Amino acid sequence: MKMEDIARLAGVSKAAVSLAFSGKPGIGEETRTRILSIAKKAGYTPRRSAPAQEAATVANAPVEDAAPSLLFLVIANAGIVTSQYDRQPFFRELIHFLEQGSRAGGFSLLISAIDMARFEDDLRAIAEMHADRGVILLGTNLDKETLTRIAERLPKLIVLDTCFETLSIPFVYTNNVLGGYQAGAWLCRSGHRTIGYAASDVRIPNFDARRRGFDDAMREWSVVVAADHEYSVDPMLPAAQAAFQNKIAKLRNDGKPLPTAIFCESDFIAIGVMKSLAELGIRVPEDVSVIGFDDIAEAVIVSPELTTVRVDKEKMVRSAVRLATSLDESPSEGGMNISVATALIERRSSAAPPSV
Template sequence: MKIDDIARLAGVSKAAVSLAFNNKPGVSEQTREHILNIAQVHGYKPRTVKIGKEVPKTNAIIRFVACKNSDIVTEHYDSLPFFNELIHHITEQVKQHGSTLVISSIDVQDLQQELQTLEKEQPSAGLLLLGINLTAPMIETIQSIHDNVVILDTSYEHVNANFVSINNTLGGYQAGQHLVKLGHSRIGYVKSGTRIPNFIKREDGFRTALAEHHLTVAEALTFHLQPMLVMAQEHLQQSIRHLEERPTAIFCENDYMAISTIKSLQNIGIRVPEDISVMGFDNIFEANVISPELTTVHVKKDMMAKTAVNLIMTNLGNNEKNGTHIYVNTEIVERRSCVPVATPAVE
């Protein structure tokens, strides 16, 4: 029996079978279990490939804490594609170091008290904080609780701490340059109604890229959406309808908002990309399945996870307090939602 046979019996693609066998993101847990059950029933044992030399076991407990709020890191944050993929990579990296990952989620307003309780009940060797909504004073307080902390997905240049973050400014800049190279000059901007450092930096980078070409985003072409909803938005539809002149392209601060924008435009009869190109940021799994597939800024979530875990492990037993700021660069993924601006027909 071959992988093709498992795919046929499971009613999925060979790629989905490979993802399930290698415990990689891209298939749901239900589909993964379905594929593995079929393989087991038919006596198929997938070959596992070991890459690189084995890492000695440390038996350390590494605690991952998601700092929840009502806008970005919600109660069910782990079901959202970006966070789900990031946690998957962190889990794999911690395993490779022979350590154990303990996952917790804490409301941000209760962070100090609950974190102290968790560490008292089960001390950890390192603390990974998903800190999108953390403020600088909060981070400094956490450092008084634990001496081996790495903050993920945010960064404050004036705080002496360990940060591993997306290079959001670069990503926004790359997005702006990409749309300009496609010939777009009347460009719309979809921004999150919730402002966090990541979104602010993406906007700064985007506007810098446009300014280099003597372009700006008109106030009438700036739209606000909830950052984590994936559905057509009535107020966006109304705003687009009432424009005297529509943009030829729209950049959105994340893929959720980009997908919502595509759905909203399609609802009112505007074609993507023929009438308006749409671009996102993050490169979540859904970017591949929306129609048309989404052009976006790729965030290297696997590199973020590897960098953060390596930093935690390096700092085990290290008494030095010097912080490290690491930015993981981004790149453009071109798909079908963005095309060169249409040239008016010559009569």
């Protein structure tokens, strides 16, 4: 194990780990204690010079947590969750509410990430340190097999932002089917009948559930999404995308109608769609309405402001913290699932179709 691994497990920078071992100022005492405790439990002995001898001695001494704590665990570099997950708007907002909720409950929040490339080794180290602690796992990008392997090692596990009903694990998740249905039904009620769908080219269960809800609305209103109006885009690139633009340009060159509205599986996708349309001289919403999903902070920064399906991230996090801190028995034995409803937030990127 290297210093980088200790930093990842502790949810801090490599520089913070170095300061902890050297005994130098620059980090809080709680953080220093946590880093040294993690290093001890992981069996890590730093390469040190003479001035660091005292810090190394501390690392080999038993350390108790000063206050009860929760662990927020992320599996990075798998699917849409990158190693820079804390910079991705949706996950950044989740972490913000987790910090608030933990603090309000009198708990400190530990944040740790497992790199999928070192999954087994990192999971083993996490389990050795946190088997008795409540763990909130970001499940957005994870499949059933991975969740099962994690739950076997972490008995007090709560999974956030996904749900597999056939697993006996507590899940707190968004009702994505409802959100997709709300977006599709709103477009149909507004008079749209030529509707497009912008899907992520990286698939996760949440996106699939949004599609199911959207398709339910289309069936109710007897609307068929044409193959020419189906788009596959990069969900991590909130910028103009050539593949999407080429497909729109081909419709115009062939004299075929553009969709009067496009539903996007996430706000990042929606922002990219709006920028792509703007570069082609297509106005939003005068020519094409755009609806996103998530209601991230950037939804009100773009122009026009984005109509979107709101994911109540604060309520999801509050429910997960309550589960993780209130159950004395192992919660993973119960399989208690909490579904959080969505709401469509109407802003300026959507309107009735031009013909209405």
